[in-house]
Amino acid sequence: MAGVLTTTQKQLAIRLHAHGFSLVEIARQIGCTPPMVGLMVREKRHLGGVEDPWTPRAGRLSIDEREQILIGVRAKKSFREIAAGLGRAPSTVSREVNANGGREAYRAWGGHVRARQQARRPKAFKLSAGPLLVEVAARLQQWWSPQEIAGRLRRDFPDDEQMHVSHETIYQSLFVQGRGELRRELLWCLRSGRTQRKTRGRLEGRGRIPGMVMISQRPPEVEDRAVPGHWEGDLIMGAGSRSAVGTLVERSTRYVMLLPLGADKSAVTVEARMRETITALPAHLARSITWDQGAEMAAHAKFTLATDIPVYFCDPHSPWQRGSNENTNGLLRQYLPKGIDLSDVSREELLAIQDSLNGRPRKTLQFMTPSEKLTELLR
Known part of the structure; x- marks a missing residue:
């Protein structure tokens, strides 16, 4: 009976008819028979029907928006075009269509009913047990x-x-x-060790190092991460800045290598540890290093002369130019929190931490681990 349909369904049927939808298609969309649709579109004055028992809360797709999505899909528009007309994200439109029949069988009213059921049903919390x-x-x-x-x-x-x-x-x-x-x-x-999530920034004061080659002169191949062998480096400091550990992160695989420095973070020691570590790699995995403007890199020219690996320097106060390294240093602080004496950390402990970091899945690697990605390259 027509009376069991809601007013919203009947209004949708009339609007779809005005857009050129056939009676059969409209019937499929709103869940009734074609003759019933024919009766509704002929007698627009007698809409009647029961009130729709549910209205989506603010921010959720409305039936009017679902109607526009249906019309856009039938017109072969892209999800991006449909989303722009609605003022929504393309992913919202994509999820809606894919969850309710796909492009070939999308149903606006079916999506509305499904959303209503999901909003009302009790949801078991996934992490309750098991x-x-x-x-x-x-x-x-x-x-x-x-x-x-x-x-x-x-x-x-x-x-x-x-x-x-x-x-x-x-x-x-x-x-x-x-x-x-x-x-x-x-x-x-958790990495932050805090019970609330919030962002914190920091600025680093750096001195001028003779002979620096700035990041603006770095080859374009480094930027897109397509070519492996380009590294980012920095130090993490221990209590009172009296000890340090060096970090090197490969840009395309996020593979990390740790440099044991202990209480000696002088430029001479940093250069020696970095040379010792980087030269153990195959040549195609050691092409360049990008570092912050820290005094620990005063011997960069000596390093380049000995290894033929150029060192590029970031602009002042621009840690995002070493984004992979900054992210990895944040992970590393879970193992080596601020305020501890890093000279107490042995080389064996650093290797264990390095292995743990390289065994963690990364979103940017589609949740492969750096070790898996590096092995893939070595093959």
């Missing part, structure tokens, strides 16, 4: 970030939806009151 919780907790204890865990689980269990979880769900389980399924002490396995 093997997923065990996996997430174990990887947090390895100091993987929630994003690394979420991405790697999809690689490790590609066909098991029950083992997939978003990084936001992991954060909620750690941070949100009432969702303490992950033990509270696992909070300290």
Whole structure:
């Protein structure tokens, strides 16, 4: 009976008819018979019907927007074009269409009903118990970030939806009151060691080093990361800046190598450790190094003369020009937190940390690990 249809369905039917949709197509869209649609479009004055029992909350797609998506799909428009007309992100349109039949069978009313059901049904929290919780907790204890865990689980269990979880769900389980399924002490396995997420910036004062070759003169091949062998470097400092560890990160694989310096972070020692480490690599994996303007690189010319590897320097106060290195140093602080004496850390301990870092999946590598990516290149 026509009376069981909502007013919203009937109005949608009339608008789709005005856009040239056939009675059969309209019937398929709103879930009734073609004769019923014919009756509705002939007697527009007698819409009647029951009120729609649900209205999407602010920010969610409305039935009017779903109608525009349907019209755009039928007109063979791209998701980007449809999204621009709605003032939405292309991914929103893409998810909506793919979840409700795809381009060939998208149903606007079906999407509306599905959204209503999802909004109303009780949702079990994925990290309440079971093997997923065990996996997430174990990887947090390895100091993987929630994003690394979420991405790697999809690689490790590609066909098991029950083992997939978003990084936001992991954060909620750690941070949100009432969702303490992950033990509270696992909070300290997060890189920041804090119970709230917030950004913090820092500026580094650097002196002028003779003979610097600036990053603007670096070859274009370094920028797109397509060619391996280009490294970024820096020091992380211990308590009172009296000790240090050097870090080298390969730009295309994010593979990290740590330089043991202890209490001697002089330019001479840094150059020697860097030369010792970088020359152990195959030549095609040692093409250039980009470093900050720190006094520890005063012997850069000696290094280049001995290895034939150029050193490029970032602009002052521009850590983003060594983005891979900055990110890795943030990860490294989970193992070597600020305020400790880095001269107490042995070479063997640094190698273990290096192995752990290179065994962590990275989002930028589609959640492969740096070790896996480097092995892929070496093959």
